[in-house]
Amino acid sequence: xxxxxxxxxLLGWLLLVIGDRVDELxxxxxxxxxxxxxxxxxIVLLTGxxxxxxxxxxxxxxxxxYAAALTLNNLGxxxxxxFLMAIxxxxxxxxxxxxxxxxxxxxxxxxTTLALAVGLPAIANQFSFLGGEPGIFFDVGLPPQRLxxxxxxxxxxxxxxTLIALLALFITSNIxxxxxxxxxxxxxSNPLATxxxxxxxxxxxxxxxxxxxxxxxxxxxVLAMTISLVAPGAYTLTLSFALVxxxxxxxVSSLPGVVLGALILxxxxxxxxxxxxxxxxxxxxxxxxxxxxxSILLILSVIFTPNGPGENLHRHHRKKA
Amino acid sequence: MQKLLETLLIGVxxxxxxxxxxxxxxxxxxSTRVVNFAQxxxxxxxxxxxxxxxSRSEIFWLGLAAAIIAxxxxxxxxxxxxxxxxxxxxxxxxxxxxxxxxxxxxxLGLIRSIVGLTWGGEFxxxxxxxxxxxxxxxxxxxxxxxxxxxxxxxxxxxxxxxAIIFQRTxxxxxxxxxxxxxxxxxxxGIRTARTRTIGWAIAGGVGAVAGMLVTSYNFLSPxxxxxxxxxGFIAAVIGGLESMVxxxxxxxxxxxxxxxxLNYVGTSLVFIGGFVVxxxxxxxxxxxxxxxxxxxxx
Numbered sequence: 380x381x382x383x384x385x386x387x388x389l390l391g392w393l394l395l396v397i398g399d400r401v402d403e404l405x406x407x408x409x410x411x412x413x414x415x416x417x418x419x420x421x422i423v424l425l426t427g428x429x430x431x432x433x434x435x436x437x438x439x440x441x442x443x444x445y446a447a448a449l450t451l452n453n454l455g456x457x458x459x460x461x462f463l464m465a466i467x468x469x470x471x472x473x474x475x476x477x478x479x480x481x482x483x484x485x486x487x488x489x490x491t492t493l494a495l496a497v498g499l500p501a502i503a504n505q506f507s508f509l510g511g512e513p514g515i516f517f518d519v520g521l522p523p524q525r526l527x528x529x530x531x532x533x534x535x536x537x538x539x540x541t542l543i544a545l546l547a548l549f550i551t552s553n554i555x556x557x558x559x560x561x562x563x564x565x566x567x568s569n570p571l572a573t574x575x576x577x578x579x580x581x582x583x584x585x586x587x588x589x590x591x592x593x594x595x596x597x598x599x600x601v602l603a604m605t606i607s608l609v610a611p612g613a614y615t616l617t618l619s620f621a622l623v624x625x626x627x628x629x630x631v632s633s634l635p636g637v638v639l640g641a642l643i644l645x646x647x648x649x650x651x652x653x654x655x656x657x658x659x660x661x662x663x664x665x666x667x668x669x670x671x672x673x674s675i676l677l678i679l680s681v682i683f684t685p686n687g688p689g690e691n692l693h694r695h696h697r698k699k700a
Numbered sequence: 701m702q703k704l705l706e707t708l709l710i711g712v713x714x715x716x717x718x719x720x721x722x723x724x725x726x727x728x729x730x731s732t733r734v735v736n737f738a739q740x741x742x743x744x745x746x747x748x749x750x751x752x753x754x755s756r757s758e759i760f761w762l763g764l765a766a767a768i769i770a771x772x773x774x775x776x777x778x779x780x781x782x783x784x785x786x787x788x789x790x791x792x793x794x795x796x797x798x799x800x801x802x803x804x805x806x807x808l809g810l811i812r813s814i815v816g817l818t819w820g821g822e823f824x825x826x827x828x829x830x831x832x833x834x835x836x837x838x839x840x841x842x843x844x845x846x847x848x849x850x851x852x853x854x855x856x857x858x859x860x861x862x863a864i865i866f867q868r869t870x871x872x873x874x875x876x877x878x879x880x881x882x883x884x885x886x887x888x889g890i891r892t893a894r895t896r897t898i899g900w901a902i903a904g905g906v907g908a909v910a911g912m913l914v915t916s917y918n919f920l921s922p923x924x925x926x927x928x929x930x931x932g933f934i935a936a937v938i939g940g941l942e943s944m945v946x947x948x949x950x951x952x953x954x955x956x957x958x959x960x961x962l963n964y965v966g967t968s969l970v971f972i973g974g975f976v977v978x979x980x981x982x983x984x985x986x987x988x989x990x991x992x993x994x995x996x997x998x
Contacts, residue, residue, distance in 0.1 A: 432798050434805075479979050482986065486735035487941075489801045490933045491978055493737075497930050498972035505968040616926060620805060627802050667816030667922075674809035681803045682786060 383549070391545050398537050407533045407605070408645050413540035414601040415641030417547045419626050420634060421594035424551060426623075427632030428560060429587035430567030431480065435492030436595045437619035438499040443469040443596025444603035444614065445509060448517040458519045462543065462600050469596020470589050477588025481581040496619040500611035514610025517603040540601050547594060552634050554590065563587055624677050630684075647672055706842050707963045708956060713848040715955020716855035720910035721932025722939065722947040723862070727903040729941055730879040731896045732783060737804040739907050740929035741811030742778065746771035746904065747911035747920055748819055751826050760829035760916065767908040775904020779897045782807060816922045823919040832917055851913050858909060859948065862902070866944070875899055927971075931958070934978045940988020949989065 398406055418436060425431050446468035451461040476495070480488055503509040522535035554560060565573045566580045574580055603609045621644055629640030648669045655665040721739065728736040736742075749770040754763025786803050830846040866872035877885040878892040879899070886892045910932070911925055918924065935954045939946025954977060961973040981988070 426798055432801050434801075479983055483982060486729075486801065487937065487982065487986075489737075490735060490930075490937065491975070491982065494930050494934055494975040494978050497927065498975040501968045501971040503968075505966050620809065623802065623805065624809075627798065631798060663817055663820045666821060667813045670809050671813035671817065674806050674813060677806035678782075678803065678810065681799050681806060682789060 383552070387545055387549050391541065394541050395538065398534060398541075403531060403533050406531070406537045408649075410533065410536040410540040410601075410605050411645050412638075412641045413537070413544035414598055414605060415622075415625060415644050416544045416637050417594055417601060418598035418622050419629065419637035419640045420548060420551050421591040421598065422622055422626040423631060423634055423637055424555065424563075424594065425587055425591035426626065427630075428555060428567065429563040429584055431584060431587065432485065432489045433480075433492040433591070434489050434619050434623060435495040435499075436591075436622045437614045437616065438492070438496045439469050439473060439592045439595035440599025440602060440618070441500045441503075441609075441611070441614035442472045442592075443599030444517070444609040445503070445515075446596065447600035448515050448603055448609045449508075451517060451519075452515060458539075461519075462597065465596045465600035466593045469599070470593035472596075473592020474585060474589040476592070477585035480588055481584040493616075493619075496616050500614045503611045510610070512611060514608050514613070516607060517600075517609050518607055519604050536605050539604065543597065543601055547597060548634070548637075551590075551594065555634060559583070559586065621673075624673055628676055628680055643676075702840065702842070703963065706844060707959050709842075709844045710848065711956030711959035712952060713844070713851050713955075714959055715935075715952040716852050717910050717913050717928070718931045718935045718955050719948045719951035720855060720858065720906050720913070721928050722935035722951045723859075723944060724903040724907040724910070725932055725936045726939070726941060726944055726947045727899055727906070729936070731875070731899040732779070734783070734800045734804060735933065735941075736778075736903070737801065737929065738778065738807035738811065739903070739932070740925045741808040741815075742771060742774045742904050743907035743911035743928070744920075744922065744925045745774055745811050745815055746908035747915055747925070748815055748824075750908065750912050751824055751915070751920055754826050755824075758827065760827060760912075763826065764909065764912050767912045768905045771904040771906075771908025771911075772901040773904070775907070776897050776901040778807065778904070779900035783900075784893070812922045819922075821922060823921050823924075824915075825919045826912070826915050828916040847917055851916075854909070854913065858906065862906070862944075865902075871895075871898065875902075931974055934974050937978060938981050938989060940990045943988065943990040946988050946990030953989075 394409070398409060401409075418440060421439070422433070422436060425433055443465035447461040447465035450456055450464040451458065454460075456464075480491065483491060503514070504511050509515070519535075519539065521532065522530045522538075526535075562573070562578055562583050565576075565578070566583060570580055599614065602613060606613060625640035625644045626637070628643055629636035629638075651669040651672055652665055655668050658664060721743070724739050724743075725736060728734060728739070746767045750763040750767030752763075753766040754760050757763070782803070786800070828847050830850045832845050832847050834841045834843045834845050864872075866876060874885065874890045874895050875898065877888070878890055878895045882892050885895075910928060911920075914925065914928055931954060932951070935951035936947045938950030938953060939948070941947075954974065957977060958970050958973055962970050965973075
């Protein structure tokens with residue numbers, strides 16, 4: 380436990396040092412990676428551990444984003460409180476949804492959450508206090524004066540996002556190593572045997588849904604911070620699909636993998652852009668090439684290493700032992 | 701009173717298109733135990749083929765025929781080149797539950813990008829085979845158009861054809877048998893793998909019709925059929941995901957229900973309305989409206 384704390388602090392220090400060395404765009408992408416890391420952790424916890432497939436994480440992120448923005452704008456509260464409210468409301472929402480979801484499995488759950496991902500962000504268009512299609516502002520403010528004049532807004536985003544991501548990962552990894560993590564894995568691999576051992580599997584599934592939603596909501600608030608806005612257009616079905624993709628590419632049951640997944644999600648559009656420039660294609664190429672690369676990677680990884688790139692390595696180790 | 705009637709009529713027309721998509725999903729689910737999220741992509745790809753033919757020949761029905769053929773070929777191809785490979789690798793471990801869902805999602809993304817690279821993202825429209833203007837009865841004009849009537853007629857024709865295929869032909873019998881008990885069907889001499897591919901082809905053709913009909917009064921883009929997929933899925937679940945009749949009834953109920961929300965509550969709530977209907981059905985009658993006694997809740 381103490382080793383882990385030291386490790387995380389070292390990691391955070393390293394990231395901040397790197398953040399000082401690279402240009403603005405990379406700093407901003409760093410904040411995006413941190414955001415995806417949190418969002419992917421929520422999928423790993425839900426799908427990789429408790430075995431529930433959710434395509435609705437974009438909707439959960441929307442709940443968090445709107446909760447944070449409404450808190451900050453209407454109560455004039457400090458920023459950290461807005462993030463706490465994002466966690467609280469999305470967890471509450473997740474618990475409600477989890478109660479229904481615990482009775483579903485496989486494709487039913489996937490389809491239900493898909494319907495949610497389509498429906499929830501559209502609600503914002505109906506109620507004026509949610510700002511409609513253009514959304515509402517979410518401004519965490521300028522970086523504090525004492526950090527110096529050269530400290531840019533993006534670097535401030537990066538610091539906040541990285542701090543939140545590290546905290547979230549630390550807490551999540553502890554939860555996954557605890558009794559709960561073990562129970563979820565047990566439910567996933569053999570629900571009947573788990574029930575017979577006296578475990579309320581539906582309660583545990585609801586708990587997984589709640590924690591996962593809280594993480595997604597937190598990621599949603601961080602996303603809102605990086606674009607200074609919450610709007611239905613930020614939490615699309617495409618985002619939900621991208622999250623599932625990232626989680627699968629990185630190995631759906633490995634928590635450290637989420638960093639890799641987040642990196643892939645941020646890097647692929649950039650790689651595709653570079654490719655599109657070289658190929659000299661028009662607008663079509665640059666807007667659809669990322670999707671093509673991601674889909675091909677996704678299909679190949681489902682067919683060849685469904686449990687993530689780490690799987691073959693593990694098998695290799697086991698054979699040796 | 702008039703508004704009520706209008707809503708009902710439009711609801712039936714909308715619901716009948718959902719019915720085709722939900723039938724396609726049910727057909728695949730029954731034979732393969734996979735909810736095919738790529739169905740929207742397959743329908744979209746076939747609709748683009750239909751669009752090419754329809755805009756060149758300026759005959760909608762020729763485009764529809766082309767779309768059906770393309771849909772059937774794409775459907776069979778997906779099963780033959782993709783699903784068979786996927787199922788040959790018996791997937792174990794944490795991803796086993798997720799794999800089919802992810803695989804079809806990946807396929808949806810793949811088809812979407814290919815379509816986007818080929819045709820671009822701009823909206824395309826197909827000349828509708830009938831007028832979109834509301835019918836005039838006596839003095840009043842209602843939003844229900846000749847096109848709506850044609851949609852309902854086309855869907856009815858397809859449903860009747862499918863019913864005949866499934867109930868009256870040998871092919872239909874083997875399709876039903878391999879869906880109901882694949883091993884026994886195989887022992888009885890049915891080539892289940894081939895039957896399954898035929899099932900996917902039929903589903904692909906039916907989905908293509910849904911795509912063409914939606915496009916006839918809307919537009920076509922790489923994203924334009926996503927909502928159809930979601931509503932088709934909801935309709936299929938209302939019907940229990942197993943029953944073809946159930947899925948059609950579910951689609952009509954959903955179509956009418958959503959049109960009521962659209963006309964009486966608010967435009968933006970239609971989407972979440974679908975979700976609410978889904979949750980209520982799953983909590984109250986998880987096996988669908990057609991379930992008799994206790995069925996499996998897969």
